[in-house]
Amino acid sequence: MASVRHPERLGLHVRVVLRGGDVVGPGRADLLEGIARHGSIAAAGREMGMSYRRAWTLVADIARCFGAPVVVTAPGGAQGGGATLTDLGEQVVALYRRIEAAANAATEREVVALEALRHAGAE
């Protein structure tokens, strides 16, 4: 998917604007997916170049937006417990990725046409 991590790739950067102005975009989806993959908020944030505090704040903000936890953390040993997504967190990620994919699929031809405008003048 197009995101700030792949700026060379042609496609859409999609933010879903919810009622009241809250936004679900690729950064939040990437973070939740990273937490599911690493089992850790800190590791997911680190992979994206953000501090633990920043990652935790984003997770808390998604939970506020949806009115329930999106990540649960279990107490653990020296490594800390694992962090996992709640059903709600998994649904948020899955729906966002479906929206991102559907938006890209529906606009592929026009996006190519917009890119082609950049080269029309050179011919």
Place this chain on the structure above:
Amino acid sequence: MASVRHPERLGLHVRVVLRGGDVVGPGRADLLEGIARHGSIAAAGREMGMSYRRAWTLVADIARCFGAPVVVTAPGGAQGGGATLTDLGEQVVALYRRIEAAANAATEREVVALEALRHAGAE
């Protein structure tokens, strides 16, 4: 369309990421449309709460991205001449709006489902 000017409206905020990382988003489209409507870069920028310098810089950056002018200005009297979009400028706006509309249309059901997740916990 969903944009920062209508944060309460449910929908997508769509940025088209072109090769190399240049982006065409709602702000640039709004600015070009404002220039066409007002016949003035300054007036279009003012309407969006940006300085003339900022508006001019954005117009110059769109032109750099597409390799040709997107706005032409005619010398004029006390009010200054008129600013109009070039064919390229009009094509950029038209394609962006088609992309924005198609992306929204293709994802309407999933966006409503994402919004509905916010209220599921309260039932």
